[in-house]
Every structure is written in C-alpha cells, then in structure tokens.
Amino acid sequence: MKLRLFCALTLFLVASAVSFSVAGGGGNFDKLTDADRKVFQERFTKEIWPLLHRGGKDSCTGCHNGKVVSALKYSGNADKDFPKLLKDGFFIPDDSGSMLTRIMSKNKKQMMPPPGKAERWKDAEVQVLQKFVDDLDKKQKK
Ligand code: HEC
Numbered sequence: 095m096k097l098r099l100f101c102a103l104t105l106f107l108v109a110s111a112v113s114f115s116v117a118g119g120g121g122n123f124d125k126l127t128d129a130d131r132k133v134f135q136e137r138f139t140k141e142i143w144p145l146l147h148r149g150g151k152d153s154c155t156g157c158h159n160g161k162v163v164s165a166l167k168y169s170g171n172a173d174k175d176f177p178k179l180l181k182d183g184f185f186i187p188d189d190s191g192s193m194l195t196r197i198m199s200k201n202k203k204q205m206m207p208p209p210g211k212a213e214r215w216k217d218a219e220v221q222v223l224q225k226f227v228d229d230l231d232k233k234q235k236k
Contacts, residue, residue, distance in 0.1 A: 122180070122181050122182070122183055123180050123181070123185070123230060123233075123234050125233075125234050125235075125236075126180075126230075126233055126234060130233050131177070131180075134176070134180075134226075134229075134230060134233075135173065135176050135177075137226060138172060138176045138226070139172040139173070139176070141222050141226060142222065142223060142226055143172040145215065145219055145222065145223070146168070149212055149213075152207070152211060152212040153212065154168070154193075154206065154207065155168040155170060157207070157211070165182070165191065166179075166184060166191075166193075179193075180230075185226075185227050185230050185231075186227075186231075187227050187228065187231050190204075192227075193206070193223065194220075194223055194224060194227050197215055197220060197223065198220060
C-alpha cells in the first residue's frame with residue numbers, strides 16, 4: 095500500500111515536471127492581443143510553415159505527425175497548428191524544447207532535424223525563425 099502511494103506520487107511529480115517544461119514555464123504568450131495573434135498567424139503561414147513543411151516526408155511536419163514520440167505534433171494545417179505551437183511554448187526563444195533551440199543546437203542528440211535524416215537549415219533560414227521568435231517575445235513582454 096505504501097509502495098503504491100509512493101509510485102503514484104512519483105508519477106505525479108514526473109508528469110507535472112514534464113507538463114511544466116512543455117509549457118515552457120508560463121511562456122504561452124498569453125499577453126498577445128487577438129490582433130497580434132492574427133498578424134503572427136499570417137506571418138507563420140507565409141514565412142515559417144514553408145520551412146517546416148519543406149522536404150515532404152523528411153520535413154519537420156512530415157516526421158512530427160503524431161507517429162514519433164514527441165510533444166511536438168503538427169496536424170499539417172498551418173492555421174490549426176500555429177495557436178497550439180504558441181500555447182505549448184514551442185516559440186519560446188531559449189527553452190531546451192523549443193523549435194529554435196533544437197534547430198540551432200550543436201548537440202547531435204538535440205539537433206533538429208536529427209543528423210542524417212534531413213538537411214540542416216541554412217543560416218538565412220534559421221534567421222527567419224529567429225526574427226519571428228524575437229518579434230513574438232517582444233510583443234509578449236511589451
Ligand atoms: C526523422 C524524424 C524527425 C525530423 C525530420 C524532425 N524531428 Fe524533431 N524530433 C524527432 C524525435 C523522435 C523527437 C523526440 C526525441 C528528442 O527529443 O530528440 C524530436 C524532438 C523535437 C523537439 C522537442 C520536442 C519534445 O518532444 O520535447 C522539437 C522542438 C523538434 N523535434 C523540432 C523539430 C523541427 C523544428 C524539425 C525540422 C527542422 C524537426 N524536429 C525534424 C524526430 C524528428
């Protein structure tokens with residue numbers, strides 16, 4: 095009985111730690127106005143989505159389609175995915191599980207796309223995402 099309680103407690107702690115890190119510790123951009131959201135949604139569809147989608151099966155969206163074990167899941171529809179990615183903290187500038195951090199990582203176990211699976215993003219492409227993330231961050235902090 096005691097052991098069971100202990101297991102339940104451990105599970106609970108692990109689960110809350112995971113959800114905390116996925117949510118990025120409050121970085122869910124809750125201060126954005128509806129107008130801001132609309133502007134960023136349009137920019138996401140125009141600037142970021144083609145990069146995430148490029149390469150079909152081997153693209154970010156191709157791999158993260160719900161079949162790989164990852165908190166990041168793209169439905170394939172930019173309009174639906176953006177609000178979710180935003181809320182789940184994937185645009186936080188310096189979170190270890192955010193898109194930008196994983197794309198820029200030099201650590202083979204962290205970098206996205208995983209080494210050998212698809213081409214790394216060119217600097218100019220990373221900068222497009224970097225600018226997007228910076229602009230979002232500024233809006234949130236304003
Ligand atoms: C070949 C399949 C594959 C491709 C392509 C791929 N990923 Fe991943 N990604 C994974 C797997 C598997 C994980 C979970 C393991 C890990 O954390 O490394 C992951 C983890 C992540 C995470 C951490 C989210 C989490 O689960 O905590 C992010 C963010 C991410 N990927 C972004 C990207 C982006 C952005 C691209 C495109 C540049 C990309 N991935 C391309 C397989 C892929």
